[in-house]
Amino acid sequence: MTTTFIEMTEDEFDARYTLVPNHLDLNASWAYGDGPGCLFETYGEELAFVRGQDPNTIWTLIDGDDGDQYLVSGYHFVNRIGYLLSTVPVPDETEVQVRIPMGDDDTPEAVETEVQP
16 A cells, blocks of 8 residues: 655645634634634543544644644644644545644745655
C-alpha cells in the first residue's frame, strides 16, 4: 500500500478544507473572523462527538517537538491540543500535514510525495 503525504500551508488548508463549527462550545477557539470557533476539546462530550465522525474528516492539532504546532489529518492521541472537523474528507491513502510556525521563521512550501511501506 502506498500512502501519499501532502504538506500544505495554512492558506492552502483554508482554501481546500472548510471546517465544522463547534456547536458544543460557543467559546471554542480556531474561529474565522467573527464566526464561531471550530476547535473541539480532547475529552468529554466534544471528544465523543469527534470520535463519531468520518475518520477522514478528523484533524488533530498537535504540539511538535520543534516548538511549532501541526495540524495533521486523522485522529491522533500523542501531543494533541484539540481536534477540528472538515466538511471535505481527506482522500483514502493520503496524509496531510500543515505546519503552524510558532516563531518568526518562514512557512515551508507545499510538498507532495509518495511514501512506500
